[in-house]
Amino acid sequence: MQSGTRKALALSLLCTLAACGGGDPQSFPVAQAPAPAPVPQPPVRAVKFDPSLCQPQQGAPYGQTVGIAGTNMMVTSADVSASAAGCKVLAQGGSAIDAAVAVQAVLGVAEPFASGIAGGSVITYYDAATRKVRTFDGFSAAPATTGGVPDIYKAVAQDVSTTGGFNLCKSGLTAGASISSQQGNTNLSGRAVGVPGTLKVLDLVHQSHGRKPWNALWDDAIALAENGFPMTPYMYKTLYAVGQEYDEDGNPLSVGTGVSAWSNSAGTVKGAPRCKYPDIKARYCDATDATQQRPLPVGTTIRNQPLADTMKLVRDGGAAAFYDPAGPIVQAVVAKIAGGQLPCRSILPSPGTAANPAIASTIASIPSLMTTADFGTYRAVERRPLVGERFGMTVYTQPAPSFGGVVTLYTLGLLERKDARNAAGGIGAATFVHLATEASRLANADRRNVVGDPAYSNVNARVAALLSPAYLDARAALMTGTARGTITAGGVADGVPAFAATDPAGYDTMAALTVPAAQRRAVRQRAATMLAEAGRRSEDWNTTSNLAIVDGYGNGLAMTTTINTHWGAHIEAAGMMVNNAMSNFSASTPGLDVNGYAAHKRPRSSIAPAIAFDAEGRMRLVWGAAGGGPIPDYIVKAFLGYHVAGLDLQAAINADNWTGQNGIAELEAGKPIATLLDTLRTDFGSTTGNAQATGLTSGLSGIAVEYDANGFPVYKGAADNRRHGGAVGY
Template sequence: MILKALPAVALLLSACTVNLPAPTQSPVATPAAATTGKTTPAPHAMVAAANPMAVDAGLEVLRAGGSAVDAAVEVQAVLGLVEPQSSGLGGGAFMVYYDAATRKVTAYDGRETAPAAATPALFSEADGRPEPFRSALLSGRSTGVPGAIAMLAMAQADHGKRPWPSLFTRAARLATDGFVVPPRMGAAINGRAPQAAAPDAVAYFTKPDGTRYVAGDTLRNPAYAATLRRIAAEGPAGLLDGPIAAAIVARTHEGARPGAMTLADLKSYRPRRTEALCRPYRVHIVCTAATESGGIGLQEALGIVATTDIDRRTPADPQGWFQIAQASRLAYADRDYFVGDPAFVRLPVAGLLAPDYLAKRAALIGTVAGPAPDHGQPAAAPAPGVDATVEPGGTTHFVIVDAAGNVVSMTTTVESIFGSGRMVGGFFLNNQLTDFSFAPLSPDGTPAANAVAGGKRPRSSMAPTIILDRSRAFVAAAGSPGGPAIQAYNLKAIVGLLDWKLDAQAAAALPNLVARGDRFSGDTAMFAPATVAGLAARGITLRPDDRENSGVHIILRRGKGYEGGADPRRDGVAKGF
């Protein structure tokens, strides 16, 4: 391994412009589908998201003079209808926003919260053992107070240009008139996720003749349209107060394992607005979500990779992928141990991202992958208990640039596929509280950083990202769904863009390699045989990935316009004007 000095923050903040070199194409063995979503550059504005209907809705808002945040509201409303397995009104989100005029990046936190009455024993059996995950997933106690709409309302009040009620028009029309079920939604409807067999999902996805809807069928959801009209008229209160809020509480209180959510929990929800977590990466600045998000782990992984010579390698070089894998494992070990809601636990962010600590972690990369690495001991770090969090997937990501150059990068979720499988007002409720540690205490009684507590937000992997040059001009926006694999998906996309100089579509289509603990998995068929053999020689034997696929979406500044990339593993596109 070749180590290099980490660039100084002061240098990265100096006023000079970075011009990206001409893009190259990835030489990895990607299938023909890897070109899906390829677009010609757009001179003014662009949207990249996991469904064409959502992209078109966002572009409609932008063409009408709306801001990137205005478009984000409509994009989320449409995705909640046509991709309900991934996100929706009943879920949460993280957003980073770039203001082109001030060159400032702001982070918005719409993560769900536990009810005030929640205790560390929320997912414990009577004998103290952790509850089986499946029963917790489908229970009323899995649902946290939804935060995505409140977060969008906060960001839109800060940066919007269009009237709030106008931002739900396309979604309400699709819900009323009907929409064609997309391939990925059709697969989830007829998939093996237990939520798809839950009573509410069965009722929604069953046709009058008793058969299930499939891709290509037309599906209507008038209840969703009614909910959108209420939110359009009343703002977040239309969801978090009044009849819909009462219905949410009632639905979570049903069943053998009822939740403890109250109307007061919903009404008192507040999103968070903070400075983004920005750190240098070679000649760029990477900004991502802060707090309990996946931004800390992603930044640590990037900081470790930045000490290597990966920028002198190519996507076909197994050593580059080995460096990604080892950096991922080291960063995951720290993230899984230290990260929790900063309102409840002390996050050693400065210690985890300090250059000397990153260099110590990078020195552990070695030449062959060994046993799972342990967490490190950064400066001023607490000593929480051992974590036992299970993180399923069920998330989406989109990026938007408006005509003024403002940028939204947003990852949004209902947690698992179709959330808890329970519906209210035409949308699914989240199961976000299962992102807490099911074993909240170590044998000595020390609580895990991600233990349950009333009002606490569970740790997240979501890490929407915006990349700037040294003068803080916009370079790219990226992010991905994927549950705990988000960190790995985002890492390889950013390395692809900045180190391997790929175009946006090639970076989005790169194979995935998820390395966490003793597990190595990924898109085994998409790697060239020589790359697979080189990884095996370095102690990494890939097995097919059985987790949620990536959904990387990218907008990259190229000259005076934008190019987009849409992950071929989903239904998305990148379009602009």
């Protein structure tokens, strides 16, 4: 081949390999490997923030049978308007505590008989960012001056003075003598008012976890107070009996009568109907009713401009405006409950009989010993949560001075040991109800002489003993197929440390509770591990309010809020019904020192909002209850119904109630559960004396958290159909 031809072929080959026409003849292409298949990316949860998406629970209020489901955020409370206000805040980007402020503000307007900013509250809060649960105490507290008496039912020197505008409370009364019976006049007077804690605890949590400005959370409540809110069926029932209603002692009321404000323990004397109390009468009762017993008709619009004005001060000035000793709010409250404007007067009628009780014709005036300075020294505090593993869930609840948290974990511990999950007939059947009421009887007998303000005695050490596995094992062994005639509290011989007074000045609210080693190990394995009666019915009041919230960031909040008994002290100041929390202190009785009256002390309470996590550390239940002494039984019922029996949370909340809080088995009257009384008596050894039907009006609200195939949360909100509440979310 000629040289020219060989050169042409070589050039041709080069052009073929080098893609002649602009390519570099010195570079050769490398064969391209097939593109790798794209790596599947996990789905990303997208939360929508849009107030127009907030939807109310179907059937609420009163008719809700199934919880509302949502994937973004959820609020539930005892008033549908309050839940709507909370959802609006969440949908605008707010956090759970932001929504709680808005919900509480509306509750104080629409449920003046149950809670408000002149009451006390506790909060259980889960922070999704740190995966920690924190518990905060805003219980009402005693004033600095207590008159040197051991309980609020004893007269102080001021009460028996005839100078300075005061009159004798009773003829012949001396200092230190009883002013009235424990459930008599004193409970509904200025003497029973504690320094409110609700705004302080909301402010404390908001400082750590708030996203929205404080002043952006009040307008819905202010508008409701100014424009009006309706008299609800439940509020009406707190004032007047229209059917099978019960007073706070669980006794049936006569149809067509006003609800007496109080009853003595024997049921032989009752107070005047609530509509005879001037402040309640002026705003909530029918002025044309000559008997002074009937409230305004259901649906009547009620306005409260003084409360709107108070909330405007709080909106613009923060919690500091509420607690300022020189401010108009404190001045108005103290002027109303203390001083010469309320000379001491406490007149009880001669007792009648339980069947035909005497009705008091006068209303007590027993001045408070509180001063304006008491507001300035009040502090909300953070406490370490009480933690326990029950039925495969880790439950975080309120520590002392709440006895509700203790009773919740104690009762569940006993029922777990007695295999209540597999009780014959299932939850709600006679065998289960027998076990549940026996467990509650034991729990409440033990907590009475143990739980009080932990700053004043060795409460935490004694609580740890009650919740230790060895102690629960021993108490569970007392539960047999036969109901015990009486329940005796455990003592030193059973491993419960003796009562020992302590100096409150040296108490650390975050001091670690003594948790059994086995329990500590179990809790540490969780991904969500956190910081480590004198007389029957003395704490049984069908009042208070509860709310539960999960926000768009995964934070959860359970809060129980209260002015104590229905309508608190029956006194309105600055538009607010003020609390009567001091009536939660025990009367001066040997052995009850743990809950005795003392300066700055916080009385124990049944309220115990809780949050539960599964074995993977995922939040599964945010819930709590209103309803007085039986509150922990209501909490237990909802937990077992949902988690153990597999009911929809709403069905679990609506289910019939039981309690053993007063030392006997009590079943909700008028419900199917009450038909089990005969079986308890014939098959389980109960008697007519220790197994009875009574009024048990719960006020549960909660959010169940389930997870879809992608691991994304699905929130199911529910609220007790016995109250005016409902869930709102999307």
